[in-house]
Structures are given as structure tokens and as C-alpha cells.
Amino acid sequence: MDSDVVRVRHVEEEEDDDEDEENRSPLLSSPPPPPSPPPPSPPPLPPLPELDEIHPWRPLSDPLLSPPPPPPPLKPPSSAAESAPSPRLASLDVFRGLTVALMILVDDAGGAFPAINHAPWFGVTLADFVMPFFLFIIGVSVALVFKKSSNKAAATKKVIMRTIKLFVLGVILQGGYFHGRNNLTYGVDLDRIRWLGVLQRISIGYFLAAMSEIWLISDITVDSPASFVRKYYTEWIATILLSALYVGLLFGLYVPSWEFELSSRNSTSSSPNYQISIETVQCGVRGSLGPPCNVVGLVDRLFLGENHLYQRPVYKRTKECSVNSPDYGPLPPNSPNWCLAPFDPEGLLSTLMAAVTCFVGLHFGHIIVHFKNNGQRMILWSLTSLALLVCGFIVWLSGMPFSKPLYTMSYMFLTAGVSGFLLTLMYYVVDVTGFRKPFVLFQWMGMNALIVYVLAACRLFTIFLQGFYWRSPKYNLVNATEYLLQTNFHSERWGTLGFVLLEILFWCLASGLLHMKRDLNQNITLGFEDRRQMIQIHPQNKVVEDGDNTKDSSLVFPERKKKERKDRPRSRPFSITLSYLARCAKDTLSLALSAHAGRTPPRDGGRKTRRQWVPERSEGGQQGADAAFCRCGGAQGCVRVEPVGVRRSEGGRERGKAGAEQVEQDVFFFSSC
Template sequence: MAIEYEPIKGCADEKHLGMNVGNADKIEDHDDDDDENKELSQLEVQISEAVVANSRHLPLHHQQPQRAQQRLVSLDVFRGLTVVLMILVDDVGGLLPAINHSPWNGLTLADYVMPFFLFIVGVSLGLTYKRVSCRVMATRKAILRALRLLMLGLFLQGGFFHGLNNLTYGVDIQQMRLMGILQRIAIAYLVAAMCEIWLKGGDHLTSELTLLKKFKFQWVAALVLTIIYISLLYGLYVPDWEYQIPDATSSSAQKIFSVKCGVRGDTGPACNVVGMIDRKILGIQHLYRKPVFERTKQCSINSPDYGPLPSDAPTWCQAPFDPEGLLSSVMAMVTCLVGLHYGHIIVHFMDHRDRIRLWLIPSSAFLVSGLALDIFGMHVNKALYTFSYMCVTAGAAGFLFAGIYLLVDICGYRRTTLVLEWMGKHALIIYILAACNIMPIIIQGFYWKQPQNNIVGFLTFLLRFSGRLIS
């Protein structure tokens, strides 16, 4: 999902800063404003000028003048590839459960989609806010962008579109889902943007070490978020709890289920702190109603696919649980901050080898750390967004981004990725159409006299009629 970024324009005194802020900071993501397209190709020239003026790290012959008039296409290609992955797992995941989200612990193809989006949002933020002349104005714009994305997520994923077969729409405020994919991205974007606007040092860079010093407070923020998450996940006590669902034998009665917990540090589906916090703060009626743990062996005879409940299914199998909940979004913020560091490398290092090297080193460290933590008991878990899951997916995102950068921006294989580049530029629109039931609503929403006389029915009639003519 592309988040629309605008150039960070300065305050009234920006003309005294010795630069053209309006031109210097028009970077990346141009879904809203066509005027930005004219500026995007100047990215490498602008960054190169800043680095040459402020850094002794790169000798002049290491600059890449042949790339100076080309934008960084790998950002769009990475995002477009993530969109393709999202569509693939949404449409094919039901047929191939092996690529669908893991029922609980473990990692599948679908589990990479969310962290990949968060990672590339962070990378883009490193470019968008590379030079901010007025922090207050930049903060206001970042808050407004996050609010727009949050409201869009509430509208699309809060339950407005339902009943596709009988074309019924509307929101039951008492039952609407409060969190979701776009809401999580909005929160992570806002936190990363605030860190980039307010928590960075001076512009003078001479080495990789000074890069870490410049953004040390951002790494401190990531560390604090990680400590808070791990402390709460393993430290809070989870008491017994209960929930209600409509009784299948009665249209008005509610069946009550009691879940026995009384534990601390449990990371199973029933008694984890992530679910408890969401139930206490958001309310169980505002959580996602079809969680992935319904596909576990305890809850489905067709595991790892959805299926009827086993006769001895535990009471928590039908409980609501939000995979984009409050506590799990804390580690999503850290993924965005990791991507932000990769964006800093783009801004402050021009040499291809330096960029690749400085991407692969932390990617390897994240990947190895995450796998080691999983072996020693901190399981890779997407629903809880565990620290090990963050490490593995951030490392994978770093490797993938470096590979795309090598293929597209260094080797120049753009023709093979034109479709992905286009999808990356329009990722938010594609997400809305493909993943939020907007396309089915458009197809079914126009009909003649009866809802079944829609475009789908007309196309079905044409196919059958053509088949009869051929036969």
C-alpha cells in the first residue's frame, strides 16, 4: 500500500537556508500529485550534491554520474512485488493452504506481505524527510496523512462492505472492527515519521559510524519499543476470560464460552497478552472474527485449512482475535524504523557497493537473530508479531530490496519490471480494489431489476451461449 508523500515545504524563512526546499525534497511516491513526477528524476542529483558537500567518506570517482538522471525505481518495484504477493495469497491461499497465513507459529509466503509493506514505508520516509526545514509543519502534515489512512482503513475494513451476495452495506458501530492493515500502517508510519523529523543529529557524515551516531536516538526508540513489547508479552498475567457468539439454534440467544488461562508469558492462541490487551481496550466485539488459529489442528479437522470443529475442540476456537492489534503493532513500528535505516543509507551513500554492503550486513544479522530466537523458544509468529518474526521478515525484506536494487537500478533491467513498477506506484488503489471487496461490489453493483442480473450473470450467460454455438 503506497502512502502518499508530499514534499516537506519549509516555513516562511526557508529561502534563507541556501537551498530550494520545494525542489530538493520532492522524493518518492507520487500517486496524488502529478506535478511531483517532474521532480522525481532529480533524486540522485540532489542526494549526490548533499553528500559531496557534507561528507569526506566518498571520493569523487565513486559517484555515479550515469545514474544521476534516473530515479530509484527499486522502491516502486519492491512495493509492486509485494502487491502481487498480496493478491496471490488472497486469491490462491484458499486453494493452497501452504502459502496462506500460518495458523499460528511458523512462517509462510503470506506472512511476508505486511512486514514488506511496513519496511518499504520506512525506506520511503528516509527519502521524504531527508531534509526538513520546518519540523512543526512537517509534523502536522505527517499527522494528517496518518489520519487519512486511518479513516480509510476504518471505512474499508470496519465492516461497511458486507453481504456481497445480497448487496447490503452499512456499519454497525457496536460491532465494527477498529484495527486493520491500513490502520497498522498508519500508526507505524506516524511513529517512524516523528522519529525522522525530531530524532536525528546533524548532517555531517564521514563514515558508517557517524551514520549510526546521527540516528542513534531512532535506534534507542526502536530498542525501547522492543523492550516494552517483550516485557508486556512475557510479563503480564492473563486471567480467565469469556466471550459470546450467536447460538446456532436460536436467532436471539447468545452462547457463552469460558476460556481458562491464569498464566503469565503464554504465547498460545488462547492466553496471550496481545489478545488480552485488545479485549480490554478495544472490546472483544471490535476484533477480527475469523482469526487464523481457526485453522489449527485443535480447531479444524481440515487443518491447515478452515473446516468444521473437531468434537474435542477447545473453547477458544471461535473467539475473535485481531492480527493487527494494539500490542502487536508495536513491533510493526520497529519494522518501519528498520526500513527507515535502509532509506538513510540511500540518502547518505552514493556508491553502489557501499549501499549493497550496508544493506546486507544488518539483513544477515536480523535473519540469523530471528532464526536463532525461534530455535531457543521465541517462536516466529505473525499473529503476535513477535520479535523473532520482526527480525526474520526485516532481514528477508532487506535481502529482497538489495536484490531488486541490483537488478533494476544497477543492471538496468527495467523492462522486465515495468508492470511491478506501475503496480508499486498505484499500490493503494490496487489494494482497495483487490483486497477490500471493492471490485466485487463494482461488478455486482450494477444490475437489471434483480441483483442476480449483474455483470457476472451477463458474462456467465455469454460464456454458456458461446459454448452452445461452438458445440
């Protein structure tokens, strides 16, 4: 090397001078001159560069060999994942999906199987667990969502807006606007619209639970059972106050006699008209839990009005009101007049006790937040569920029966305890043991519970299909499918059950498609975000300097020129999703074939790009690196070139002479070697 030659020559000259001094005679020499200061020592030579820093053809004096300034720190791609929300609790999604499927089953097949339909008034059946399951899941979800609500004002605004949306959606779906199956008309009289319903009750319970989670809990750190109680004791006080208010009003208010309007068709007249009569229900009692004289109905009639209540109450299937009890049927002889009176099973007063179920779900969610051991979670959940069941049976034995229309305290304890045991079981099977594949359909449905509820439980999709019929509205696709199943099963009941099971399967698969599409869109968006974070761009002048190559940042990432807006995930078109899948399949096949043939896959994952990595050559034609080294990830001695006839400049692309033009080196993202 040149530096070694310079050092050797310098040493040889010093040795020659020493030999001349020794061979010179002292007599012939002149007197020694006065001592002079020693000449300044030459500056030390710079240290030799490391072997992998030496370019094969550039001289040592090349200024490019000096170490470049350190690049600005890059934000790792994993930062997007760190800022992403925590993964969902799979067992909670499965539990929610099972609840939606159970709701479709009991709503559509409950008429064929009265044993699984709602209890007429007292008692508990399979259908009576659907509403408490939803409320319990709402409470658990609220505890997980608002576990760290630093901005309470923003969280409160979010809760209020979501409550309003759920309530309005419930009024549209269950207020009487849609007239149900086999009726293609729609519209509602505002004088008789129903204000309360399932979604309205869920929205009220969600509002109370979320407000308590945002404003009532303290900021202490939970490090012991005592601190756990101190952090959430205010929520338990609110739960006790709601329960005491409900019980006090239920047994303390006096229920007087009341009247309601009854419209009946006039059969004596030739024209079809209706007569309106005023019926009186004799009450004058206090603490009654029967259908005609309870406080729940009194509060609803007082604040909502009888015209805005549910006109087909569940007690029409009692023995006093139906000859086919526990199913709907004609009125028996000498039936009381209250059998035709309205009553809302999702009333105002009963919603207070329903909200307590949300607070119980909050407690189960707090256990998830503060206890990370699976065994501790399941033990605490099991003990809490057992205590709820014991309290439920104690209250039942004390004289308060199970009643879903009244949402009695015994009913709340029983259903909340069963909900806790089911969550514990699902958590052990799905999250602890990882046995998820048999429940993946219900998990998909649970992740899209609201849209399935709107389209399936409220029969909007069924009503839409019934709009296409042949000659008569009764000859539509839905009725034809149900009739075909009933014919094959030789039973109306089992044919109806088969149709309902097919409906549940259909909505599970539809939820799976929605879930997969959402995952693809998120993966594409996160892929673009990761690429944007990996590209090295100078924050001031937006130019990257790499040795003798100065690159405009718009060439590194062209989207940066036209992107001056906030980054936010957005849905990708379906065509881009298909092209993304096709490209992934092509890359995978290319890598597999290369590995099978014993070849090293190319650095770009097998895709044919406009630019390729080739060895850099010197002016004398010396090759800088091996071709395979460049293709498989080498950086030293490699450049990216355009194909013949294309040259990239800072201003854009232009046609050039034949041959390859050296262009900027870029960050690669799909290195496979």
C-alpha cells in the same frame, strides 16, 4: 562608407595646407603672428560597428545602431527541473508493486491453495511476508521523504494528517462497512465496528517512524561510519525500547480467565432467532504464546473490547478448530470453546513490534541517503539483512516461535531480513543494471499502490461489478468469468488461480494508464511553466522594449492579463491531452518528411501559425535577409507578419487592409533549424 569619406576629406585638407605653407615665400609673407593656443582637437569618431551589427540600409547615424540596454536576466527553464523533486527509486516502486500483487494473490487464491495462505498460528508462509514488506517499504520511504525537513512543525502536521487519513480509510474498508463478495448490502453496527486493521497498523508504524525521523535525529554531517551512528543512534534507542516493551509485556503480564459472548442460531424454534451465551476461557497463566491465553489478546480486549475485534481469527484453521486444517472447516468433536472467540491479528501490542520493522526500513533508507556508491549500498544492505536473519533464528531457537498474529520478535527479524535481501536484489537488477522493462508493470502498480489496495485488495471494484447481474446476484460478471476459467481449466483451483492472475494483470494495466495520464499532465504543466520563464517581461512596467518596437507583455503571453493567482500544477482535461498528443505527432511527422526531402524544417516545427517570419524590407524595397534565413531562426533583418486581412494592435485584433502588417518580434520555443 560615409565615415571613411569624412576621414579621407579631413586628411586631404591637412595635406593641402602643408603644401601652401611650403610654396609661400618668406619675403612676401607678413611677420608671423604671435603664437596662439592650438585649436581644440575634434572629438574622436565613434568606432565602426561590427559587420553583423550594420543594418543593410540604415545610415550610420541611425540611433537604433547604438547598442540596446542589456535585457533583464531571464530565469533559465531548467530551474523548474531543479526545484522538482528528486527522481523516484525504481527498485522501491517495483518492490512495492510486487507486494501488492502478492497480496492480491494470497487473498484471492489462498483459499484454493492453503500452502500460500497465512499460517494458522505458528510458522511462516508466503502470505505472512506481505505485511512486513509493506512496513519495511514505509520505513525506507520515510527516510527518503524526510531527509531534509527544515520546517519540523510543517512536517509534523503533514505526518499527522496523513496518519489520520490512512487510519480512517482503514476503518471504512475493514471496519465491517462492506460485507464482502457475494453480498450487495453494506453498513456496520457501531457497537461492533472493527477499529484496527492493515491500513491502521501501517498508519501507526508510519507515524512512529516519521516522528522519530523529524524530531530524534541530530543535525551533524555524516562523513564517516562513526558520524552515521552518532546521527541516528537515538532512533536505534527507540527501536530497542519498543522491542523491550513488547517482550516485557508479552512474557511479564498475567493473563486471567476471560469471557466472551457467543451467538448461536436456535434450531428448535420455528422462527429464525439467535441465542446469546456467555463462554469462559480458562487461562490464569503468564508468558503463554498460544491462541487463547496470550497477552496480545488481553490488551486488545482490555482497551478495545471483544466486540470490536476481528470475528474470524486465523486460529480457526488450526487442528484444534478445523477438520480441514490448515484450511477452514467444521469444528472437530470436543473442540475448545476459544475456537469461536474473537481475536485481532493487527492488535495494539503486536503493532509495537510491527513498528520496529518500519525502523529497520529507516536504516536502509539512511544508507541510500548517505552512501552514493551502489556497491557500498548493496554491501551494507546485505550485511544488515544477514545479521537480521541470524538474530531471527537465534531468537527462534531460544523459544520464541515465528508467529504473524503475535508478531513475535523472531518473526520480525526473519521478515525484515528477507525484505532487505529482496530490496538489494531489486536494486541491483532494476537500478544498477537498468533491467527495468520486465518489471514495468509492477513499477506502475507500485506507484499507485494505495488506490490498487483500496479497489482490489478490499474488493471494492469486485463489489461494484457484482451490482450488475442477471436475474440473481450470483449471475454477475465476476462469477461468470471465474466459472468460465474453471471450466476451461477443468479444475476449480487452477481456474481460481487463472482468474486471480487476470485480475493482477488488469490492475497493472490500469495503474499504467494512471501513471501515463499523470506524466502527460505534469509535462503539459511544466511546458507552460518553462514558456512563462523564457519570456522576457520587464518587472516594473510589464513592457518589453526592443529597438523601435514597444510591446505590451500581454501580447507576448496573453495569459498574463487574466492570471493573478498562484502558479500550481493542475490537471489538464482529457480533450486537451488528446490535442497535445495530436499536435506532437503532427510536428514529428512534419520534421521527418522535411528531413527526408532534404529541406530545412521551418522554425515553428511545421505548424501553421497566424504569424510568419519573413525578410524585412527597406523603404526602397531592399530585402534585409534571405527568406530561408528568417524561417530557420535568423533574427537580424527578419520580422513576424500577420496574414492578409489581419492586423494586431496593442488593444487587440482588428480587421485591416490587405497586406501584411509588421508586428512585434516574439520569443520562439520550437526552433528546429
